[in-house]
Amino acid sequence: MCLICVEIAKSKMTVNEARQQLREMRHGLDKAHVAEVETKLDEAEKAAGENP
Numbered sequence: 433m434c435l436i437c438v439e440i441a442k443s444k445m446t447v448n449e450a451r452q453q454l455r456e457m458r459h460g461l462d463k464a465h466v467a468e469v470e471t472k473l474d475e476a477e478k479a480a481g482e483n484p
């Protein structure tokens with residue numbers, strides 16, 4: 433769990449904003465967690481596309 437996860441969970445951040453943050457933060461994060469966040473973003477994006 434990192435800042436990005438928290439913001440996504442609260443819907444305080446769009447997927448695009450979260451991806452930007454992830455690019456900036458990924459070096460400070462665990463590789464496995466970066467993959468986890470990317471999966472979350474993909475799912476959030478898909479969900480948004482299905483339910484606009």
Ligand SMILES: [Zn+2]
Pocket residue numbers: 433434435436437438465469
């Ligand atoms: Zn996280």
